Amino acid sequence: MIDERIYLDNASSTRLDERVMEAIKPYLYEKYAVATSDFGHTMGVDAKEGLESARETIASKLGADVSEIVFTSGNAESSNLALKGVMGAVENKGHLIISAIEDFPVLHTAKKLEKQGHELTILSVDKDGFISLSDLKDEIKENTALVSIQHGNQEIGTLQNIPEIGKLCADEGVLFHTDATHTFTRVPIDVKYVDLITISAHTIHGPKGIGALYVSDGVKLEKQMEGGFQEKGRRGGLENIPGAVGFARAVELVDEEENERLKEMRDHLIERIQEEIPDTTLNGSREKRIPQNANITFHYVEGESITLHMDMRGVAVSTGSACFSASLEASHVILGIGGDHERAHGSVRFSLGRFNTMEEMDHTVEHMKEIVGRLREISPLGKEVKK
């Protein structure tokens, strides 16, 4: 038994990097003023410099112009702003296309827009979680205003082909939004294929409560948060400058070496589990996958039982089982790729971050072997297979 906790729920949120905290501090204790115009007081100008320099860091990481970055309170607000903002800017009502495995901010916003009179098409995905380009092409029609297809999936890690989707949307004259909450800084994205991108700090060891929406120059967006004239009139309300500064620092701290390390840990975890635990299924694409995600179904056992046993051993993981969710519904992502409740029932998501180690991957596999073995002894299923 190991003393330290092993945190493998980084897709939900990450631990703040201490270097991010160091960057934030001056903006809480010294440069705490509101970002004012250039003609305001010195403290306001200092604060504004922090905000704008953060914007520059994030814009440059994306390859965007500073004017194209709108700070928000996080990925949920960014996706709300993208979908409601674009659909709100169309004359009369429009048509919107999303995939079946989008995260809740996109899925629920799209469904709300549908209730308000817009048309919604939800594209199904294949067994690995990929949308079909030809399906997408078939669904685009005259009044289609926006396509929102995520970059990397929150549960199964599958990466969509952003350039291909983007080219298609551009050819058809339709705006394209992507939720890059789980890929920003981890998997490159070229803004030339996308009109709107949701990003967030909390998934990359930055603070909670800060995110941004990339809005390509010229995209018409209806403001959703009324307040002052902040963010060039696209998002009212006092700017979260400490958050923005922390976000920028978090972006700077991610490098390719780290992404490679995450991939190695992910692959090690997947390979050891597949080799050492019988009757498992990897959920999501093996090849086109975000570096920090492994999602595996352990057949004949239930996910909440696994997560509870893991938690008692100090390992934090998540599951797509209905028993685990607040709505008692099985994961819409796992159902989306297979339509099978059994697959969701025993699914476990391991999401990695900067502070995980290879040793932790090995401990995790050892714990999983014991737990899955014990639960299978209790289970009425799978006995025939073993005989």
Add this chain to the structure above:
Amino acid sequence: MKSPYTEKVIEYFKNPKNVGVIEDADGKAQEGSPACGDMVKVYIKVDEEQVIEDIKFESYGCASNIATGSIITEMAKGMPIDDAKKITWQDAADELGGLPPVKAHCSVLAIDGLRAAISDYEERHGLIEDKEPTTVEVVEDRLKRVMNPMTGLDVIKTDLIHDISVEEGVVTIYVDLDEEHQFANAIKEDIKEKVEPIWDVKKVEVHFEGD
């Protein structure tokens, strides 16, 4: 550790009692379905005094399902079947020091499993008191406990049963599915398991007539 579960639930979850199979069970039942979520199997051994002398269970479920399965087997062991039948979800929850209400669905399965295992025993041993002749409605009611593995809902709700006839103890069930279908055999087995124990049923025939 902060948990919505009581210490007792966690203790039973970690070390469940009476887990396993009774090979020569006098009564057995399966509740739930792997397709829809949790599942539980209960096996009982009943002595000549109608007392449950041994009971075991298996669970494909979450913590509350495992803990409830464990506690009710302990409660029912040594109990006359007529008393064991009356154990409720609330009794089990109380014994466990409380269960989250949201988990009722998962834990009630274990209670259903116990009751169904007792009914199975009674049916096999001709102990059903009100021996009304079996009707199509009775069979239909039984089939509501047969799950359609493609949807996770029962075969009645999913319109998989095309027709049912009951004639002199022979129940014939027509299933709207191709005989070659991947799940045809599993569904047939499940139907037989649920309908055959009815006291006046001599034979169950399952026909597939899909295309």
